[in-house]
Amino acid sequence: MRRSRKNAVKKKKKRRKFRLKTYVFLYFMVVVLFILVILWVFQYFFLPRYYRAAKIRDVSDVAQKLISGFGRENIDFNARRMAFNNNMFILITDEDGKDVALENNLGNYSVFGKDKEINFGKTLYQFRQKLQSADSDHVTSIVTNDDFGSEEVFYCQKFNDGGSSFYLFIEAPIEPIDSTVDIVREQLVYITIILFELAFIVTVLISHRISLPIEQLTETAKKFGEGDYSIEFKAEGYREIEELSVVLDDAKNEVKNVTDLKKDLIANISHDLRTPLTMVKAYAEMIRDLSGDDPKKREKHCQIIIDEADRLSNLVNSILELSKLESSNTELDLSSYSVHEQIEDVLKRYTLLIEENGYDISFIPDEDRIIRADHDKLSQVLYNFINNAVNYTGEEKHIRIRQINTPKAVRIEVVDNGPGIPKDKLKQVFDRYYRGGKVKRETVGTGLGLSICKEILRLHEFAFGVASEEGSGSTFWFEIPINQNDNE
Ligand code: ADP
Numbered sequence: 001m002r003r004s005r006k007n008a009v010k011k012k013k014k015r016r017k018f019r020l021k022t023y024v025f026l027y028f029m030v031v032v033l034f035i036l037v038i039l040w041v042f043q044y045f046f047l048p049r050y051y052r053a054a055k056i057r058d059v060s061d062v063a064q065k066l067i068s069g070f071g072r073e074n075i076d077f078n079a080r081r082m083a084f085n086n087n088m089f090i091l092i093t094d095e096d097g098k099d100v101a102l103e104n105n106l107g108n109y110s111v112f113g114k115d116k117e118i119n120f121g122k123t124l125y126q127f128r129q130k131l132q133s134a135d136s137d138h139v140t141s142i143v144t145n146d147d148f149g150s151e152e153v154f155y156c157q158k159f160n161d162g163g164s165s166f167y168l169f170i171e172a173p174i175e176p177i178d179s180t181v182d183i184v185r186e187q188l189v190y191i192t193i194i195l196f197e198l199a200f201i202v203t204v205l206i207s208h209r210i211s212l213p214i215e216q217l218t219e220t221a222k223k224f225g226e227g228d229y230s231i232e233f234k235a236e237g238y239r240e241i242e243e244l245s246v247v248l249d250d251a252k253n254e255v256k257n258v259t260d261l262k263k264d265l266i267a268n269i270s271h272d273l274r275t276p277l278t279m280v281k282a283y284a285e286m287i288r289d290l291s292g293d294d295p296k297k298r299e300k301h302c303q304i305i306i307d308e309a310d311r312l313s314n315l316v317n318s319i320l321e322l323s324k325l326e327s328s329n330t331e332l333d334l335s336s337y338s339v340h341e342q343i344e345d346v347l348k349r350y351t352l353l354i355e356e357n358g359y360d361i362s363f364i365p366d367e368d369r370i371i372r373a374d375h376d377k378l379s380q381v382l383y384n385f386i387n388n389a390v391n392y393t394g395e396e397k398h399i400r401i402r403q404i405n406t407p408k409a410v411r412i413e414v415v416d417n418g419p420g421i422p423k424d425k426l427k428q429v430f431d432r433y434y435r436g437g438k439v440k441r442e443t444v445g446t447g448l449g450l451s452i453c454k455e456i457l458r459l460h461e462f463a464f465g466v467a468s469e470e471g472s473g474s475t476f477w478f479e480i481p482i483n484q485n486d487n488e
Contacts, residue, residue, distance in 0.1 A: 019211070020207060020210060020211040020214065021203075021204075021207035021208070021211050024203055024206055024207035024210065024211075025200075025203040025204070025207060028199055028202065028203040028206075029199060029203070032195055032196065032199040035195070036192055036195060039188060039191070040188060040192075043181075043184050043185060043188055044185065047177070047181055047184065048177065048181065051174070051177055052142065052151075052174055055153055055172060055174050056140055056142075056153055058086060058172070059086075059088070059140070059153050059155045059170050059172050060138075060140070060155065062082050062086055062088065062090075062170060063138070063155060063157050063168055063170055065078075065082065066078060066079065066082060066090070066092070066168060067157065067159045067168060070092070070159070070161050070166070071161045071162060075092065075100065075101045076101050076103075078101075079092065079101040079102075079103040080103045082103075083103035083104070083105040084103075084105055086172065087105055087106070087172065087173065088103075088105055088106070088170055088171065088172045089103070089104045089105065089106045089110040089112050089113055089169075089170065089171035089172075090102070090103045090104075090105075090168070090169070090170055091103075091112060091116075091124070091168070091169040091170075092166055092167070092168050092169075093124075093166065093167045093169075094164060094165070094166055094167075095164060095165045095166070095167075097121060097124075097125065100166060102116075106171065106173065109145070109147075109148065109173065110171055111123065111143075111145060111152065111154075111171060112124060112154075112169055112171045113171075124169055127139070127154065127156050127169065128156060128158075128167055130156070131156050131157075131158055131167075137157060137158055137159070138155065138156060138157035138158070139154075139155070139156050139157075140153060140154070140155050141153070141154045142154075142174070145173070150173060150174070150175075150176060151173070151174040152171055152172065152173050152174060153170075153171070153172045153173075153174060154169075154170075154171055155168075155169070155170040155171075155172075156168070156169050156170075209237055209238070210237075210238075212237070213235035213236065213237045213238075213241040213245075214235070214241065216234075216235050217233060217235050217241070217244065217245060217248065220232070220233050220234075220248075221233075221248070224252055229252065229255075229256045229259070231252070232249060233245040233246075233248040233249040233252060234249075257431070258432075261431060261432060261434065273312065273315070276308035276309070276311045276312050277308075277312070279304060279305075279308045280305050280308050280309065283301040283302075283304050283305050283308075284305060286301055287301050287302065314446065315446045318446040318448040318449070318452065319446070319448065321448075321452055322432065322448050322451055322452050322455065325452060325455035325456065325459070326455060330459060332373075332374040332377065332459055332460065333374050333375075333376070333377075334372055334373060334374055335372070335373075335374075335375060336370050336371070336372045337370065337371065337375060338368050338369070338370060338371075339368060339369050339370075339371050339403060339410050339412075339480070340365060340368045340403075342371070342375065342378060342379065342382070343363055343365070343382065343401055343403065343412070344363070345379065346379050346382045346383060346386070347361065347363055347401070349383075350386065350390075353390065357397070358397055359390060359393075359397045359399065360396070360397055360398045360399065361386070361390075361399045361400075361401070362399075362400055362401070363400075363401045363403075364400055364401070364402045364403065365403045366403040366404055366405040366410075367405055369405060369410050369482055370482070370483075371410055371480045371482060372480075372483060373460055373462075373480060374456075374459075374460070377456045377459075377460075378456070378460070378480075380452070380453075380456060381453045381456050381457060381478065382401075382412070382414070384449040384450065384452065384453045385414035385453065385476045386399065386401065386414055387449065388414075388416075388449060388450070388476070389414050389415075389416035389418070389474075389476070392416065392418040392419065392436075392474070393416040393417060393418040393473075394416075394417050394418045394419065394473070396417055398416070398417050399414065399415070399416050400413075400414075400415040400416075401413070401414055401415075402414075402415060406479075408481060408482065409463075409479040409480055409481045409482055410479070410480045410482055411477055411478075411479045411480075412477060412478055412479075412480070413475050413476070413477040414475070414476045414477070415473065415474075415475045416473045416474055417472060417473035418473050418474060419470070419471065419473075420468045420469050420470040420471055420472060420473055420474050421436070421466065421468040421470070421474055422470055423468075423470070426466060426468060429450055429466060430450045430451060430453070430454040430466075431451060432447070432448060432451040434447055434450075434451075435447035457478050460480075462478050462479055462480055462481070463478065463479045464476075464477065464478035464479070465477060465478075
């Protein structure tokens with residue numbers, strides 16, 4: 001199993017992909033080639049056909065103009081103008097073959113013209129017959145002029161005007177465009193060469209612009225992978241890469257923070273583990289060697305061992321709890337209940353502390369409200385906040401739990417008048433394993449309490465935070481959004 005995975009990794013490594021530059025170049029070339037092929041196909045194969053179709057369209061346009069103006073405009077003038085402008089032979093005859101208008105702009109070149117002179121309109125008559133057997137009201141033919149070997153459009157249409165029928169004949173040469181086609185083709189060769197060179201230059205520039213910043217980021221990432229956190233992910237050129245470098249830089253800072261915190265953790269945890277273990281060992285030895293026979297001392301020493309064991313299990317429990325909360329499969333057990341009930345329930349646990357150690361812990365309530373939350377988890381948050389306040393409060397031992405109702409939420413604040421938290425550390429207190437510098441042995445914690453609170457509040461999607469003034473105390477708070485319906 002393991003071997004096959006190794007082989008797969010090897011294979012993955014072996015099958016090297018092209019560089020980004022190569023891909024960009026290849027794609028660009030494919031596009032250029034595609035454009036060129038289309039250009040060539042159109043110029044080489046379709047240009048003469050297209051030209052012919054355009055000519056037929058012209059002839060038919062002229063015919064429609066002549067027919068629509070027939071009877072209303074001066075037909076002789078119209079025919080002359082059209083014949084002259086479009087280089088055509090135009091003939092309109094009545095049903096009997098008598099000329100109504102005749103305009104020959106083609107001279108001797110005209111097949112129809114010659115037919116009229118030499119054959120007395122025999123070809124024209126045949127063409128008229130062809131029209132009669134056709135389905136449509138006009139016929140168009142492309143014929144080769146026997147005398148000159150060039151192509152021409154012959155057009156014949158029957159139309160009615162004022163109760164009589166008329167025939168319109170048009171002959172138009174399709175001028176040879178060989179020389180034009182040759183010029184276009186020659187130009188196409190130049191265009192192809194220029195386009196290829198241009199494509200080459202542009203792809204080199206584009207791919208350089210795209211891949212250079214990526215290469216820079218890769219270099220930086222390599223150093224980062226080797227554990228150099230002094231690097232800075234910085235790449236410019238286009239928005240995506242700039243965004244990527246910002247994200248990578250943020251990730252790097254996060255990793256750096258976590259690494260620093262982990263280092264602290266190892267120092268803290270090993271200290272926290274070692275101290276109780278040393279105590280457990282020392283007191284156990286003491287019971288064995290000295291106090292075993294003295295019940296009073298033995299009990300006292302046993303109690304110390306139990307306390308220290310509790311401390312150890314607290315630490316281990318906190319670590320487990322946090323990793324469970326962070327493992328994303330934690331589900332909240334939501335229910336609706338009174339906020340007063342929750343706070344009073346938590347405060348019950350502090351009765352002993354208040355009575356024996358002189359702490360002044362008071363609840364300043366607002367109007368009771370029904371909240372929706374995971375009761376046990378929210379109690380845990382309150383415990384953590386209050387425990388911290390107890391641990392870090394000043395000599396006055398004064399702690400307030402304040403309920404403030406706002407239109408949309410219930411805000412709970414735990415206020416102490418302890419030493420406060422320096423401004424630059426405020427952001428870190430909710431971080432895992434963060435512990436303030438001067439922590440007394442009695443207030444030994446795990447550095448995990450607030451991160452557990454953070455995870456619980458995040459799961460609930462409650463806003464939370466801390467405000468603190470150095471020297472005058474801290475306020476840890478969270479806000480429970482309320483459902484109006486529950487409170488009506
Ligand atoms: P700990 O187990 O160390 O209390 P927490 O995550 O609960 O861990 O708190 C992290 C750190 O935040 C504490 O070590 C302390 O420096 C600081 N802190 C928390 N609550 C208070 C408070 N009420 N007053 C001053 N500092 C506090």
